Amino acid sequence: MRLARAITTVRSTVRSALARRHSIERARSGRRAPRPGALRRAMSASSSSHPGATFGPIDIPSTQIFHETPTTFALVNLKPVVPGHVLVCPRRVARKFTDLSDDEIGDLWRTVAAVQRVMERVYDTTSSTLAIQDGPLAGQSVPHVHVHVLPRREGDFARNDDVYDELEKWRALDDDRAPRTAEEMKSEADALRVMF
Amino acid sequence: MRLARAITTVRSTVRSALARRHSIERARSGRRAPRPGALRRAMSASSSSHPGATFGPIDIPSTQIFHETPTTFALVNLKPVVPGHVLVCPRRVARKFTDLSDDEIGDLWRTVAAVQRVMERVYDTTSSTLAIQDGPLAGQSVPHVHVHVLPRREGDFARNDDVYDELEKWRALDDDRAPRTAEEMKSEADALRVMF
Numbered sequence: 001m002r003l004a005r006a007i008t009t010v011r012s013t014v015r016s017a018l019a020r021r022h023s024i025e026r027a028r029s030g031r032r033a034p035r036p037g038a039l040r041r042a043m044s045a046s047s048s049s050h051p052g053a054t055f056g057p058i059d060i061p062s063t064q065i066f067h068e069t070p071t072t073f074a075l076v077n078l079k080p081v082v083p084g085h086v087l088v089c090p091r092r093v094a095r096k097f098t099d100l101s102d103d104e105i106g107d108l109w110r111t112v113a114a115v116q117r118v119m120e121r122v123y124d125t126t127s128s129t130l131a132i133q134d135g136p137l138a139g140q141s142v143p144h145v146h147v148h149v150l151p152r153r154e155g156d157f158a159r160n161d162d163v164y165d166e167l168e169k170w171r172a173l174d175d176d177r178a179p180r181t182a183e184e185m186k187s188e189a190d191a192l193r194v195m196f
Numbered sequence: 197m198r199l200a201r202a203i204t205t206v207r208s209t210v211r212s213a214l215a216r217r218h219s220i221e222r223a224r225s226g227r228r229a230p231r232p233g234a235l236r237r238a239m240s241a242s243s244s245s246h247p248g249a250t251f252g253p254i255d256i257p258s259t260q261i262f263h264e265t266p267t268t269f270a271l272v273n274l275k276p277v278v279p280g281h282v283l284v285c286p287r288r289v290a291r292k293f294t295d296l297s298d299d300e301i302g303d304l305w306r307t308v309a310a311v312q313r314v315m316e317r318v319y320d321t322t323s324s325t326l327a328i329q330d331g332p333l334a335g336q337s338v339p340h341v342h343v344h345v346l347p348r349r350e351g352d353f354a355r356n357d358d359v360y361d362e363l364e365k366w367r368a369l370d371d372d373r374a375p376r377t378a379e380e381m382k383s384e385a386d387a388l389r390v391m392f
Contacts, residue, residue, distance in 0.1 A: 109304070129334045150334075
C-alpha cells in the first residue's frame, strides 16, 4: 500500500509540475494557457536523514536526494525534460567520468541500475535513456559528472531523439522553462525515497 | 613511435571513411560528389588473438574488436556518426542494462573509461558523449546492451545535440549512409588495439 501510494504520488507530482510548466510556456508564447493542474500535496513522509550533497558549484539540499550510497547520490531535477528524469552523481566533485576511480565507477553505475529499475516501475515502462555529457564540447552544463536517467514512454517525443534537444536545454539559463519549486522537488524525492 | 603511428593511422582511416561516405551521400542527393579520399593502407599489425563476439544477432569478427576483458568487449563501428564513435558491450547477450550483474556493470563501465581515454587521446579532445539507448522506446536498435562512446570536437555538429539525431539513424536500414568496409574497420581496430 505504501509503495502503491508512493508510485501514485510521484507520478502525479511530476505530471502536475510538467503541466504547470507547459502552461507557463504557452502563456509566454502568447497562446491561450490551459488551466494548470493542481499541485498535489506533499506526501507526509518522515523527514530525511540524507545530509545533502554538492553538485558542482551547487549545494543540493537533502530534501532533493532520494537515494545514496557512500560514494554516489541520486537527486530529483529542477527542470526534468520527461517525467521521472533524474540524475545520479558521484559524491566526490569530479569533472570528468575518466576522473573517477574504479570503485566510484562501479558504484555509480550500479546505483544507476537501481534508480533505473525504480523509475521504470514508477513510469510503467521498460525503456530508458542513460547519458553522460562528459565535458563542455559534449554539452556538459554542470562541471560534475552526472548520469541522466530518463524513463521513456511511447510518444513522449515526436521523434525519439528529440529528448536530447531537451537535454541540451536542460540547465540553460535562457530557456523558457520554469524551474520547479522546492516543494515540488521535495514531494517527488520523498515519494521515491521509500522505493529503495 | 609505434603509438604515434597508431594514432595517425586511426585518424586517417576514419577520416577517409567519413569522406567516402559523405561523397556517396552527396552523389545520391544529386549534388556533385567530391573526389573521395584514398583509403589508407591497413596497418601491418600482427593478426589478433581476439576470438570474436556476439552482438545481439550479429557475429562480430575478431578483426573488429580492439579491446576486451573477460566480460566486456569494445568494437569499431559499421556506421560511425563521428570519427572515433565506438561501442562497448557486455560479452553476455543481455538486452537491458538492468539485466547485468553488479560485476558486469562495473567491468563494462571501467572498460568504457579506458576506451574513452584512448579515443580522446586519438582525437585530441577532452569531451565525449556516453549513452545507452536502453530498450526500444529509447531508440535501441540492436537488442544487446551497448554503450556508445563518441569523442566530441568543436563544431562537429551544427548544434551540439545533433549528434543524437545521427545516433538515432545509426543502424537504420533505410538511411543513405554507406556502411564501412571490413578492411576499413579492421584497419581502425588494428591501430586502436595497440593503445591498450
